[in-house]
Amino acid sequence: MSCQIYTSMVNMPFKHFLYVFLGFFSVIQAYGQEKVLTMKDAEQLALSNYASIKAKASQLNASKAFLKETKSEYLPDVNLSAQQDYGTINGQNGPSYGYRGLSVASSGPALPNQNWNAAFGALYLANVNWDFFAFGRAREKVKVQKTIVGLNENDLSQEQFQHQVRVATSYLNLLAAQQLAKAQQDNLDRSLDLQKVVVARVKNGLNPGVDSALANAEVSNARIALTNAQQTVQDQSNQLSNYLGITPQNFVLDSVFVTKAPNNVDQQSTVNLDNHPILKYYRDRIGVSDEQAKYLKTLAYPTFSFFGVYQGRGSGFNSAYGTDQSAYTSSYGSGVDPTRYNYLFGIGFVWNITNPFRVHYNVQSQRFTSEQYQHEYNLVSQQLRDQQLLADTRISNALKNYHEVPVEVKAASDAYVQKYTLYKNGLANIVDFTQALYTLNRAEVDKDIAYNNVWQALLYKAAATGDFGLFINNF
Numbered sequence: 001m002s003c004q005i006y007t008s009m010v011n012m013p014f015k016h017f018l019y020v021f022l023g024f025f026s027v028i029q030a031y032g033q034e035k036v037l038t039m040k041d042a043e044q045l046a047l048s049n050y051a052s053i054k055a056k057a058s059q060l061n062a063s064k065a066f067l068k069e070t071k072s073e074y075l076p077d078v079n080l081s082a083q084q085d086y087g088t089i090n091g092q093n094g095p096s097y098g099y100r101g102l103s104v105a106s107s108g109p110a111l112p113n114q115n116w117n118a119a120f121g122a123l124y125l126a127n128v129n130w131d132f133f134a135f136g137r138a139r140e141k142v143k144v145q146k147t148i149v150g151l152n153e154n155d156l157s158q159e160q161f162q163h164q165v166r167v168a169t170s171y172l173n174l175l176a177a178q179q180l181a182k183a184q185q186d187n188l189d190r191s192l193d194l195q196k197v198v199v200a201r202v203k204n205g206l207n208p209g210v211d212s213a214l215a216n217a218e219v220s221n222a223r224i225a226l227t228n229a230q231q232t233v234q235d236q237s238n239q240l241s242n243y244l245g246i247t248p249q250n251f252v253l254d255s256v257f258v259t260k261a262p263n264n265v266d267q268q269s270t271v272n273l274d275n276h277p278i279l280k281y282y283r284d285r286i287g288v289s290d291e292q293a294k295y296l297k298t299l300a301y302p303t304f305s306f307f308g309v310y311q312g313r314g315s316g317f318n319s320a321y322g323t324d325q326s327a328y329t330s331s332y333g334s335g336v337d338p339t340r341y342n343y344l345f346g347i348g349f350v351w352n353i354t355n356p357f358r359v360h361y362n363v364q365s366q367r368f369t370s371e372q373y374q375h376e377y378n379l380v381s382q383q384l385r386d387q388q389l390l391a392d393t394r395i396s397n398a399l400k401n402y403h404e405v406p407v408e409v410k411a412a413s414d415a416y417v418q419k420y421t422l423y424k425n426g427l428a429n430i431v432d433f434t435q436a437l438y439t440l441n442r443a444e445v446d447k448d449i450a451y452n453n454v455w456q457a458l459l460y461k462a463a464a465t466g467d468f469g470l471f472i473n474n475f
Helices: 002-011 014-032 040-049 051-072 138-203 210-242 278-296 332-336 355-424 430-465
Strands: 079-090 119-132 303-315 340-350
Touching: 014 332, 040 138, 040 210, 051 138, 119 332, 138 210, 138 278, 138 355, 138 430, 210 430, 278 355, 303 355, 355 430
Parallel strands: none
Antiparallel strands: 079 119, 119 303, 303 340
């Protein structure tokens, strides 16, 4: 098979051969390239996968379903009942109490002696009970549940917002760790180059043997620094994987955050602080508590109810059974066929007059809960205002370092090249050269941190203002 392919390729025109070669090359290149995880893709993946967001969504759905149930509570209770029995009807003059349904409700004449005459009987019942007026209790209960639905909606929104910030922070931290690892790899490569030069010069007697020891120490230090940097990359990668709701893996991230600054760092948020997702959630907690206090107040008032009953009864005992104990039949059909009907309807009034005393303290407790939520709201509001002021300062300082770091890198790079050249020619000692090596490594690390800090500062401002668009739409 391979020979046939080779022969056909040899015999084909050069132009066709070139097309095939380019095709194979493009396929190989495509397989060799890893997919870049962009910031926006990471955010979408996290919002759809993260377990806490799914939990908040389920909580919201549960509260919506319970709201429907709460609205239906105002509907009257309509009960249909049917029973068919077989038993005796011995009656007895005297009081009795059917505690929790533990005695039978047999009705019949009070005979002088016990007998075991038994027949079939039946009861068919339709019942309606409707608490039609309770001083707005049902309406207030619906309002409470509506505010709970609103609270859960804002709880989901603030969880999504906070998770977006967490994912963006983790993304930038991982990208910074990867850049620092690259800087440490470059430092190790330079240390290895130094080691080769030093060993060659020491073998030729151009430098003292101690230079070789110092070079070896520098290589070991560079390897340790690289290992630590790689461990940090793994830690940050696992953290990002956790936030994305996927298994840990190696990520290829968007390099825009280490190659350029945001397009407009001075952009102001269009979101009013009162509409910050976190503040809306804290404000809704107060609203729910206030509505619960209103609902609790209605429990102190009486309830007006409408009720109605329509029933039919059948019995195998006929009307003469009181004087003639043989006047009954054990026929199932005769016993369950209804022959007597009754109806009843009316209006009831129920009020536990001790309820106002208990409810008073319940309402008082709920109002203190509202005060607690109000104080927590004020605290979070003040913290966010302080963070907004700090955010502008952080952005200003990050930009200063961003503009200054190229000067540091250029100077350190020039110094390194100069000391490297001087050392190779015997015009500088190894201490001067390793100092230049350290300075260049520090400058490269400062560059990676400075670029990343500008984006981190902008993210901090987005988190403080509640406007994630300030960050995600700025590149």
